Every structure is written in C-alpha cells, then in structure tokens.
Amino acid sequence: MAETAKKISMIPAKVQYDRNVKLSEKKMKVAAYCRVSTELEEQDSSYEAQVEYYTSKISENENWKNAGIYADDGKSGTNTKKRADFNAMIQDALAGKIDMILTKSVSRFARNTVDSLVTIRKLKEKNVAVVFEKEGINTLEGTGEILITILSSLAQEESRNISENIRWGVVRKFEKGKVIVNCTKFMGYTKNEDGDLVIVPEEAEIVKRIFRLYLEGYSTGKIAKHLEEQGIKTATGQDKWHSTVIDKMLRNEKYMGDALLQKTYTVDFMTKKKVKNTGLVPQYYVEDDHEAIIPKELFYRVQEEMMRRASLCKAAVTRKKNQRSRYSSTYALTGMLICGKCGQEYRRVTWARNGKKKVVWRCSNRLTNGVKKCGESEILEENALNRAVMEAIHRITSDDMEFMENFR
Template identity: 55%
Template sequence: MAIRNVTVIPARKRIGNSAKAEELPKLRVAAYCRVSTDSEEQATSYEAQIEHYTNYIKSNPEWELAGIFADEGITGTNTKKREEFNRMIEECMQGKIDMIITKSISRFARNTLDCLKYIRQLKEKNIPVYFEKENINTLDSKGEILLTIMASLAQQESQSLSQNVKLGLQYRYQQGKVQVNHNRFMGYTKDEEGNLIIVPEEAEIIKRIYREYLEGKSLVGIGRDLEKDGILTAAGKPRWRPETIKKILLNEKYIGDALLQKTFTVDFLTKKRVKNEGHVPQYYVENSHEAIIPKELFLQAQEELHRRSNIYTGADKNKRIYSSKYALSTITFCGDCGDIYRRVYWNIHGRKEFVWRCVTRIEQGPEVCKNRTVKEAELYDAVMTAINRLLAGGDNMIRILEENIHAIIGDTTEYKISEINTLLEEKQKELISLANKGKDFESLADEIEELREKRQTLLVEDASLSGENERINELIEFIRTNKYRTLLYDDTLVRKIIQNVTVYDDHFVICFKSGIEIKV
C-alpha cells in the first residue's frame, strides 16, 4: 500500500467579500457618513466627510471606491429610516462591497443592538468595518470586545442626550410655550418667531367642517363634499377620511388653547411614542394663539360627538349607528318604546313606497312595539306644518323666544368658571414647585384633575346655554325673514332648526333646537 502523502497549503487571509468566489485585484471600499441635524454647521461637516472619504479611498492603490453612502439629518439611534445605510448593507449582501470605512461608532450607530447586529452580519460575509476615531477593525481578534464597549458608551451618550431633550421640553411646557408641527396642521402656519398664525383660506375649511357637523352631516358626508369641491387635506391628499375630520373636531388648538404632551416617547432607541394616559404630566395652555373656532361652538361639537357615539334606544337600550343620509335619520323617535325610526321600502300592492318604521318593531315584531308605520309624505308634512305654524306666530312667537333668551342669560356660569381658573393657577404653581424639588405631588395632581373636570363640566353647561341662546337667535332671525310664508320640505332647513320628532299613535311632536315644541 502506497504511503499517503499530505501537503499543507497555508491559509492566506484576505479581507474581502466572501459572497464573490473569484479573487479580486482590489478591495472595493465604501464609506458611510451621517450628520444628525440640518444645521448649517453640520451640513458643512456632511460635505467635508464626503470629500474626505472620496480622497482617502482613492489615495490607497489597493483600494477601489465602491461608493459614498451618506444620510443627512437622520437620527442614529435606530437604522429603520436611514435609507443610505440600509442600501449600503444591501449592496454588501449582494457582494458589491468588500470593506466599510466610517468616522466613529456613534456615526455608524448609537444603539448597541443595531451596531452588533450589522457588524456580525457583515462579518459572516468577511466584510470588516473600520472605525477611524476608535482605530477599530471589526475583523481583528479584539475588534468585537472593543466594539461592544464603545457601542455601549455611544448608547449611553444618546440616552443622556434624549433625557436632556425631555427636560428641555418639560421646561418649555411649564412656561406654556407651544410647539406644533404646522406642516400638516390645517388652519395655521408659523411666523418668523415661531408663533402660530391663521391661514385665512384654510380657516374657512375648518369653520365649514364645524358648521356642517353641527347642522347634522356625518363625518363621511362632510369628507365626501370636501372631495367633491376639490379641497385637499393638510397633507395635500384628495381623500378625506372620517378619522381626519374627527381629529379636527377634537383639536382644542382651534379654540386658541393647546394641550401639551398628548403623547410621549417610551423608548429613546426606537423613538416609539404612545398616548399619554397619565404616564407623564400634561399641560393645558389657554389663549396660546388666535382662535379659529369660538369656544362655545367647539364644546357643542364635543357634545354632538358624544351624542352620536352613544345613541342607545329601545327597551333594551340597543346602540344605534348615527346616520345623516336623511335629515330625519336618528332624530325621529318612537313615542311607544323610545327607539329610532328608520326609512325603509314598503311594498304596497306591488308598488314600492318609502315609509318610516320603528327599529324595534322592524327587528322584534309588533309584539314588542305596536307603534304605527308612517308614510314619508305624512312625516314630511307634519314637520313642515310645525315649521309653518311657528312662522304664523310671527311677532308673538318672537316675543316668547326673546323671553327665553333672558331666562338663559340669568343662568350664566361665568363667575364659577373664573373662580376655578384662579384656584387652578395657584395649584399648578404649587405642583411645579413640588416637582422641581423632587417631592411627591400625587394628591395635588388629583386635586388639579378634579378641578379641571369641574371646570370642564361648567364650560359644557355654559356652552350649552350659549348654544341654546344662539339657536333661539337664529330661529328669531328665521321667523323675521320668512314671516307668514308657507315653506316646502327642505332637508337643509330641517337639519338647521329641528331637534327631534316623536311619533305617537295619532299625532307627532316636533321639537325645535330652540326648545319650543309643537304638536301636530
């Protein structure tokens, strides 16, 4: 048997991308640059880095420039939004890059987890990353140990910076300084000093949304009409989603106030923000900027939002979906069981006809609710009979309505609200003082919350009275303008002045938004 002969071929270590099998004459070297702000000083740094690495790579005869990858104005705490960084990694995985050079670990990543993840991913492809400042090559034996230590320090630096930013924001909030991203905030822009100022043409859109909502239109209906008129959203999109309109109706900034710290950052690495539900303090700044919507109108919108989302009717208190397809939808009620009336088809001798029927009767039958089915023409006639009777009352009706206004003015809650505002101001100063001293302020925070709830209740009451006052004035003007005229049924008119209609076995009761009721 022949003697087995083994020849040892020594390894020749070569830095480079293992994704390519053939030997490369030169290392394809890429550089990664990043600046974290958009300031002029950093922009100069950004340009300088690009120039530096272009010359640096080209000056080495064994290297070949594989590209300069540069992200400008993007945070380094995570890599999700760093497009150039991600493109560079992708090219490494495709075998187009053999080595990466970057200024420092903090430029590459300030997150230990991300940093090590990508270093190891590149290491599998035999691709080193060289950090100039720390003089670390990740393919060296001591590279990963040093890297872990340095990346941890970079992460601590980022955490410290994040904490400083939070403290700065807290201080500004305590001073009542409002920071709003106005780029997607319809109705406002900022002046040279950073103050919110009204954009008149956009303010008209906001006023239209509030007006149409309080006149009975649904969120979907308002959006559909805005789209039809070619009006774009604050983001410049043609589609108006119901959620977008609802946010406008809920935004206190349209009355000149600002609730600060609605959300907060839970993790400085991921930058994840969540709704603030008592986790950190909030600050409510009144009269921080010029209002577009009167406070009374805003509070009426809040009441209407609450009403529409809580339509419970019938014996079983079933929740009903608000509909504004017809003016009398969800405001026509059954005098027997209290449920709403719905517009449906009724087949009479082979001929389809629109009628209104109690929803309980539709769903559970006449054994539960025996109230009648009303032909649409009869319902419309009843409503217009009530409106025309109101107009026929003329000056006498106007006098009754004016007496109602005087009664409402006597019930004003303005003095009580003023007292609570004074007390709130004192308590909030006390809270800031305790917080700055690091003392417990839990019980004081509870007192402030209770006072705010009381004030909100009074504001809603005051807005309700002001709204009622306004509706009476509108009705007075309507009577003066249309005195003694006979009007035909009109959905827009019904939305504007009718509060609700109740159907009984042998009559209707029509209630106007001014509070007046007429039996037909």
Template identity: 45%
Template sequence: MDVQGLRKWKKAEKVKSRREKEKRKIREAFSNTSTVEVIPAKTEEMKEKMRRTRVAAYCRVSTYEDAQAGSFELQVQYFKETIEKNPNYELVKIYADEGVSGTSMKKRVKFQEMIQDCRLGKIDLILTKSVSRFARNTRDCLEIIRELKALNPPVGVYFEAENLNTIESKNEFTLGVMSLVAQGESEQKSASIIWSVIERFKRGIPIISTHNLLGYDKDRYGKMVIDEEEAEVIRYIYGCYKDGQSVREIAENLTEQHIPTVNGGTVWSSSTIRNILKNEKYCGDVLMQKTFTVDCFSHKVVKNKGQKPQYRLRDHHPPIIPREEWNNIQKLLLKPRHKSKIKGKRLVKKIIVTKIKSGKLKGFVVINPKWNDKEIDQFFKFMNKNI
C-alpha cells in the same frame, strides 16, 4: 476480587495502555521531524491574489446645522483622501447620510445601500470615524458587524477613533462595550431633549407647526394668524356638523365641490373631518403632548391617552370658532350620528386654494386638477386681485 471488579480493572488497564501509546506517538513525532506540506485555505489564496483592498467609507451627521455641515464635509473629504493615498486601497464609494439619526437604520438610505453592496461582494473594508457614527443601537451594530464578518469574503469595519477592526475576533467584546457607550449617549441626549420640551410646555411655550393645520399660517414673527381662505372651510365644517350632518356627509360634500385638503388633495375622509372638529386650536387653545415617542431607537409615536401629563394653554392665538360653539360641538361628538336627510350646503366662495406653507415652494398655491375652464378663470381673476 469478584468478577465485576476484575472487569473494571481490565477496562482501566486498556485505557491506560491507549493513553501511553498516544503519548509515545507524540514524542516520536517531535523527535523525528517530518516534512509536511501546508495547503493554504482558499480564502487565503484569494487574499494573496487580490492586489488591492476594495475600501468604502461611511460618514454621518444627525442634523443640517452649519457646524455639523462642516463636520460632515470634513469626514467625506478626509476618508476620500485617506483611501486614495493608500496604494493598497481601491476606493469603492463614500457612503454619506446627512441629517439622520444613528439610533435607527431604517431611514439611513446610504447606509442600507452600503450594506447591500457588501452582500453583493463589492466591498472588503469599511472605514468610519467612530462607533457612534456607525450605529448608536448596540443590537443593530453587533448584528450588522456579525453579518458582514460571515460574508464570503468577510467584510471588516475599521473604527478610526477606537482603532478597532472588526475582522479581528478579539475585538468583538470591545466593540460591544463601545456600542453600549454610544447607545447610552443617545439615551442621555434623548432624555435631555424631552426634558427641555416638557419644560417649554410647563411654561406655556408650545411647539406648533402650521404646515398641516388648515385655517392657520404664521406671520414673519412666527405668530399664528388666520388664513381666511382656509378658515372658510373650517367654519363650513363646523356649521354643517352643527346643522346635523355626519362627518361622512361633510367629507363627501367637500370632495364633490372639489375643495382641496390642507395638502392639496382632492378626497376628504371622515377621520380628517372628525380630527378638525376635535382640534382645540380652532377655539384658540393649544393642548401640548398629545402624542409622545416611546423610545429613541424605534421612534414609535403613540397617542397620549393618559400615560403622560398634558399641558393646555388657553387663548394662545385668534380663534376661528367661538369657544362656546366649539364646546357644544364636543358634546355632539360624544353622541352617535347616522346619515341625515339634510341637503349639503355649498361654500359661498367656489374657488378655494391651498397655499404651500413651508419649504422652498412656500407661498405657492396648489391648483385642483378637477377644476373646469370656468373655475380656472375664476382662480386667475382671484389671484390677480390679490397680487
């Protein structure tokens, strides 16, 4: 045997000897039982000292419909009763989001409040109906669950329908599968809604809100009708642009005259004027799918620049601007326009009011705070004539 081989043999023998010694130690430990004192972990001591578990519940429904309103209240009352009846539970709070989607956590105010309370150490356990009530986005769901488990002390989430407690590490795989199912349901539901909307568009059934549409309102049957007070502003804008004024000059003129915007504001912007001039609704048409939502999780809305088909419905409602004039304005908008020397016209009617078109205050008007005493008197005279 050469020197190199001898060294390898000696090394192997040493390793073999160490392994035999280790085995012998283990055999002796099991044959000679020793008394070992177990010092419990601090977290376990804290759990033993804690007499009652601080429990919260999370409830959510995605719409304000009557059927879901009943489901929402049922969730709230059920969890409240469940926690109060358990002698080991201490009710912290029932966190409830009504009328919000589960695909995104940004708009779920109560959910965010609950997670913050967990971070502050106010909650030990969260009860919720199912994975889909908690979150429909797999990534968000798992990230939140892992964050709660990593807190000191950790916070568990119990999903009643799935009989799943996230404190148990073996349940993470199951939770991942269940959240994927919930996400798939959201994607399928979103696809169904998009399909139904597109089918409406194809058959000439537009979805139009007049809440932020200057010049139009809806009658009791839901049909678009011209609001003459606001239509006067629209005709003024088109007339000024046809006469050579720029969008910036028109915006400045309206602001100086204290003409309220569609939302009752006092300052007009160039972009608002340009959007009004480009809006096909003022010639009686409706262009559908001007924008679209990228996905059901980010809820990001982007402008449709040809990525999706669009649907145009002509002569849908009474026009404020004749079609020929509207078409000419579209041609003028393609050419750059600099500041003109044309003196800005004034609206014939000085007092123009903005009516609230939807919500609990529908029918009320917005008074411009910059009106002087004379203008306010004119306003009340005008209102008295129209009562």
C-alpha cells in the same frame, strides 16, 4: 492483514483576507460611511468635511480602490431603517462590492447595539472589515466584537441621554405655555418668525366650512365627500379626505385659540414610538394662546353635537353581536324618533305593495327582533310625520319674535 498506508494531501485555502497582513498592504475595495445626526446648519460643515476627508484618504492610498462614499445627512443613528445610504452600503458589501468600510466612530455607524452587532456579524461572515478610526477598531480582529459591544452600549446610552435632554427641554417649554405644532399638517394656521401660530385666511375658510357643515347635520364622511367634490385639497395637498381627519379637526381645541400640550409622548427613545397620553405624563392647557378661527361658543356646540350623535348608538337588543351603529345624516328624523313602548329608535323603511312604494318609520326593535319584543309600536308614514313637524314649528314660531330672532 497489513494496513494500507493512508495518503493525505492538503488543499490550500483560498485566502480572501489574511489577518496577519496590514490592510494598507492588500489591494481592496474600500468604502466610507459618513453621517451627521441632525439637519441643523451648524452641522453642514461636519458632514461635508467627512465626505471630503474620506474621498481624499481613499484616493491617496495606491492599494485601495474607491468603492464609494456613502453618506446620510440629517438621519438619526438610533435606527438604521431610515438611512438609505447605510442600507445600500451594507447590501453592496454583502454582494462582494466592498472589502472594507471606513467610518469615523461607533456612534457614526449606529447607536443601536442590536443593529450595530447584527450588521457587523453579517459583514464578518463575508470577510468585510469595518474600521472605526476614532476607537482604532477593526471588526475582523479578535477583540473587535468585544470592543464593539462595549462601545455600542455606551453610544446607545448617549442616545438615551440626548433623548431625555431634548424631552426635558420640550416639557420646560410646555410649562411656560409654548405651543409646539407641525404646521405642515395643520389646516388653518402657520407660524410667524417668532414661532407663534397665525391664521392662513384661505385655509381658515375651509375649517369654518367643516364646522358649519357638521352643525347643519352632515356626518364626517359626508363632509369629506363634499370637500372632494369641491376640489378642496387637504393640509398636505392630497385630493382624498378621510372622515378620521375631519373628526380630529372638529375636536382640535386649537381652532378656538386654546392649546392642550403633550397629547402624546414617546415611550421608547430607540423606536421613537409615540402613544396617546391617557394621564401617564402631565398635560398643560393654555387658554387664549393665539387667534381663534372658530368662536368658543360654536366649538363647544360642535362637541355637544358629537356627544349627542355618539349617544345615538343602538342598544344591544337592536343590533347583531359586535355590530356598531353609526350616525347617518341622510334623513333629518334619524335618531329623533323614539318608540313609546320599548324606548328604542325608529328606523326608516320602504314598503312596496302592488307595485307602489311607501316610506314609513317603524320601531327598530320590532324590525330586528319581531313582535314578541315590541308588538304594540305604531307605524308612522313619513309624509304624515313631515306635516306634523312643520305644523309644530309653525305653532312655535308664529307669534314668538324672540324665538325667530334666535332661530335666524
């Protein structure tokens, strides 16, 4: 049987981008991206110059339509997540609003090799060209990606060198005892013209109140609630206080005039991630660096009290698995009554019998684990306890004027 001749016809491609045609000969939507990496005043002219240059360049070419000038001022190039205009530009390009992006150099576009290549490949899939003027690279040309890989790696290494140089300079300042603090989040202090810490009187009063309340028996949570009730705002102007913030303030040696430098360090120059310094890099302690808000004697008393409260955590036998006890400032005798039979803390409980309530203190070991663990502990009525405490205080203070003076 004779074979039927096949009829073949070609369907022409809808060319969106002809690589053999020069960019200047093709009508296209052209955008430009400008960036300077810091907010220093000396770079303002560079930033403005880039914007003016690309605005003029696009408008002078009759075959180009201005698709926008995208500019990030004072943004780091090591990570694209924080560059709002850069991300907006890429979204517009992927949406078909941009055919070509002009930028000064690879380092202006991105110093992160991964970010650079991933972004360029996404754009390449949409036939969007990125032209780097300094290097003379068009990413839609054959050798574009090879050159981009090489140049992006070099740019990334440049970022590493810059980061290391900055860190070297900071460490040298630490060695000389120069304190570096972000005062926008530091309650009680600001900086003068020389960069030294100086007290802000109204904020210092808040710091003093926090330390005083803690020594009066308040927990960090209760102090936070007190400040909120008084309408006192945080260092950043927020109404909400967190107990963790209070805890950090109570531990901050700067309030007694000293300074521990390099408490944290950067582990990755790309992500800028900082971690607590547990001894992997040197620290520097500067004594009497600036005027203190809290006397050293008072500061050390607070540290001792924090250690005392931390030591009040119950033994494993008195709490459930993975349950951690916390200091409570609700009752004056909490953590002070110890069972003479098993050595565990006493806990305040309320008995209700025949419609009447009575407050007593009982061994927490017995309450949690029953009489088999502690069957001989005494039950103490709170009223009797309070009378015993007051009688003891009266006996101590009645004839001892020295004690009374210290007590006051």
